[in-house]
Amino acid sequence: MSFSGEVKEELARHISPARHCQIAELAAMMNYCGQYGRDSEGNYTIGFQMENEAARRKGFTLLKKTYNIDTGAGISKEQMQELLSKLGNLEEPVSHLLIKNSCCQRAFLRGAFLSIGSISDPRKGYHMEFVCTTQEKAKRLQSVIQGFDIDAKIVLRKKYYVVYLKEGSGIVDLLNVCEAHVSLMKLENLRILKEMRNSINRRVNCEAANITKTVNAAARQIEDIEYIRDHYGFQNLPDNLRQMAEVRLENPDAPLKELGEYLEPPVGKSGVNHRLRKLSEIAERIRIK
Structure with missing residues (x-):
């Protein structure tokens, strides 16, 4: 029925x-x-x-x-x-x-x-x-x-x-x-189940999107750092950027917070992000020359 x-x-x-x-x-x-x-x-x-x-x-x-x-x-x-x-x-x-x-x-x-x-x-x-x-x-x-x-x-x-x-x-x-209380409870149970599934799907999709974004960002960072190494040389970088470049190449899958813990002295996530952005800007200037 x-x-x-x-x-x-x-x-x-x-x-x-x-x-x-x-x-x-x-x-x-x-x-x-x-x-x-x-x-x-x-x-x-x-x-x-x-x-x-x-x-x-x-x-x-x-x-x-x-x-x-x-x-x-x-x-x-x-x-x-x-x-x-x-x-x-x-x-x-x-x-x-x-x-x-x-x-x-x-x-x-x-x-x-x-x-x-x-x-x-x-x-x-x-x-x-x-x-x-x-x-x-x-x-x-x-x-x-x-x-x-x-x-x-x-x-x-x-x-x-x-x-x-x-x-x-x-x-x-x-x-x-x-x-119609019996039908109401059946409908409510189905609504709750559907909303839970939708919530889980949204969360999974969001996490997948974040992972993809992180992986793509890390790939671009490594590409820029390798370009600097091959066309400019790490010895020409300031010590803080040289250390950042070396740590990123040694830990290609590490998140920003973890990368900061490998530095001497350690820096926070925002500091790591700032140094990586500087490296990308340097790589871009080298490509233009």
Whole structure:
């Protein structure tokens, strides 16, 4: 099962104890993927257009719990009228009155994800989205998400308005809001593992770059010193530079700090660097002549 499917399975098992929260979640499911009407025989019908079976079962469970509607036993005219009066026109965004409380907003977001939400495999990347049929519904959803201080954006994709999150931290926060705690912990574990790997890779790459830089610098220093030896002679150098040149040739792989310890008297890293730079300048002047 995909990670998105696992999240929906977890959310489908979560039933709010409060009836007003159940209504808010049902309102989201009906608003984003629900349908009602009459069949060819004139009987009232209610359904959900969604692929996830667990999510669809939860929709019917909420109908039973909130309005005592059992679609298998038929729907009375009174039941349908009560549902219509509460949920309103499915073409319009869910009423603010149904989601005025924070707990109801959490339930609304659960219903929205069950209906039109999806999340990518966190091992490959971070992306969560809700595909809405109208801009108004997308804006209502975005507004509820942003009410929990979570950044959500909207993009037009073909004829649909997609509310999406691309930051791992934002997706974690939204899973927490929806109370998908098991999925949240799994995502967090994967995030930590990925960040550790990235940190190790960055450190290794940085160390490799530093080693390469040091090796290249040492090679240039030795090349300059050998050029001075062959075309100018160490005897023409000041004592401190002559000693530096000889120590570098004797220790081609040694770091600057270690080279300084071989000198008499010993000097620090900055002093070694200064003398090597002077030798390079002398080599450059000899080449120009």
